[in-house]
Amino acid sequence: MAGGERAEVFSGFMVNAWVVATMVAVVGGAIGFFIVMRSSAFVAHAIPNGSFAGAAGATLVGANPLLGLAVFSLAGALGISLLGRRARHDVATALTLVFMLGLGSLFLSFRVEDAEAVYSLLFGEVLGIGSNQVWPTLALSLASLLALALLWRPLLLDSVLPGSARGSSRVRLELAFLVIVALATTMTVPVVGTALIFSLMVGPAAAARAFTVRPHVALALSVALAVVIVWIAIAWSYNTNWPIGFFVGALSASAFLIGRAWSVASRRLGGARHRAPAGELSP
């Protein structure tokens, strides 16, 4: 990489990209910690992916796409929560997702195919972020982080011992969590795309869990990894002109694999200490 290019990566309109992408990474990494704890990667996939239809619907009626994203991601969270009371959680998530996408295909069919816009919604357009996106993103990230901080202990307890919160309070907690995911989705999808936010929510957090058993450390590590991944991805994307989504996906998966290798190695070295209890028949 030439020195001149390196300087340019940090200059001009790129500053907005750095700032916004860093906020997205912080929020993604923090929410990801709970996504991994609660084994709800499917939800992290479904809400952003399904909310995409909202953007399509909003442009159809001439509204702000951000509004469409917000409405659809919240509706998705609500739908998953409502259906999930009756059915298995993964079935509820799948049905909600496909219905939102079905609506999306309907909205798209009314418009002349706008492939360029669809592509950037899916895979993000981090390099084209304007300064007008900085403040809304900042506000939404602060709201998400604040909500996570408020719910930190109940969420953690419920993730570890799913039976401890009962009945309606458990449903409310789950709904609150889904709404946080929806908030984060609204803010991040226009920036990094549905595909990316999912990678950022799963890979770094899953990797972090391999390195530490302490929740605060895991959270911090998850956020740090997400930020590093996004920074590297922006730099590489800028220099190669390849889509940033590729780098984020590949780096997240690599982080996860390194975490896996680490935990396998430490289990080998640690011997009996980490062995599964004799009674556990892993299915």
Add this chain to the structure above:
Amino acid sequence: MATLLHAIVEPGFFSSAPVRLAAEMGALVAIVAAVVGVFTVVRGQAFSGEALGDIGATGGASAYLAGISSVWGFVGISVLAAAAMELIGVQRARGRDIATGVVLGAGFGLAALLIYLGTLQTSTSGSTVTILFGSPFTLSPSDLPLVLGFGALVLVTLAALYRPLLLASISPELAAARGLPVRLIGVAYLMALAVAVALSAVTIGAILSTALLVGPAATALALTNRPGRALALAAMIGVAATWLGLLLAYDSYYWPPRHHGWPPSFFIVALVLIGYLAVAARRGGGRRGAR
């Protein structure tokens, strides 16, 4: 009576060759998806199904880069993704979710790159819409034998493994105690899932592949407590939703105000969801919210 029928079925529905091909292919993949789906729902692997369909669709849409048939591209990439999930650890119920997510994230990333490279070559990015929403019923008649072959392969595999797979899905412990290779059965099932989902993704689109995988199966499981009947019911619901959806989509060309064709995927998804909700509501409350 004839006028009523005429009002429901717009003229030309049954005589149109593309519609007939769509109905045949749609029914075929609906049956395969529903049968695989019953096991998917019982095993709690809906996310695996969705992820494999998405990866198959995103990656497979780029198959034209390599110049191979899209059916092979979809199925090949989906099977590769299934193998990756298996290697990462899709077997343990708790790790499965994350393993699936990581493979899906990486798959999306790769798809972004392939589409970008594709745009450089062809200077269009029209495939993106195809990727997310699929492009229902644009396959040529020459693909029918291939789809038929893969579908039959999936059904034969499931028929051969029926009893061990059922036992291992109910309880891995009971299956292991009988000396059944639970992990191998899981891998075989995951491969069947990958092929089935890729097949429906390439024929009728990625959204529909998940809808037809999960919806009819979940509906059937709520209706009966006999595994054989659940399979038959799921297949029937899948085919019914597909055909009715096609019919409505065809009719929608004549609907005011715009006389614009609504996409079949919207109708089929809506029908599947309505069917499921009707059955779930009939069954009433008092059910524990399983995670």
Add this chain to the structure above:
Amino acid sequence: MDQPALDVASVTVQFGSRRVLDGVTFQLRRGEFTGLIGSNGAGKTTLLRVILGQQSPDQGTVTIAGGRHGAVGYVPQKFLLDPDMPLRGRDLVALGLDGHRLGLPRPSRQRRERVQAMLAAVGAERFADARVGRLSGGEQQRILIAHALISEPQLLLLDEPLANLDLRSAKEVVSLLAQIAREQRIAVLISAHEMNPLLPVMDRVVYLADGRAVSGTTDEVIRTDVLSHLYGHHVDVLRLHGRVVVVAGDIDDHHADHGVLEVD
């Protein structure tokens, strides 16, 4: 006497530096009802896994009369079926007959009748057509016993089958198992941390503590001198109103838990 249904000889299992099983030796004969007694963590489940062939012992051998598969029926611990599982008790029992076979099941009168007879034998006819995940713990237990027995094993293993049952269901299951052992000449091995529900019907006992085992009739094993030797420190075996209580001499010792459990 015929060949033992199960011969466990000097089985040792080591996880890292921890010996989970240490030279465990005992035999089971057909028609006998045996309790595998030990507190949590004594190695009961590991021993059952070794017998099932799911864990290979570091030393020692396990011999099952009549070969491996089909010769052992197994009822796992804490079995909770999903309430949404579309499956009748009848189907699960049928899978016990041919769940390992490839291909679709061919419905036959003989198969149906065998399943029906097995359901009758365990007293599960009444709820055989309900969704199996919605049955009570005791009802599920009966279906699982039928599932394990229908392949006509010589040996039936049950891992803590009484743990989730109320007293009445536990009594019913125990007497059902004792009856099956006698009538069908099957060796039944049932693990439990509480021996009292088993005392009335138990022919023999295998007592596990810290991975070591003693076996024999109840009178031979449940004695102050034998168990003190097994635990490596003094324990008292008290008999109160037909119940047996094992009390550790040293209350600080973790075996005190065991004593308390037995009193309960």
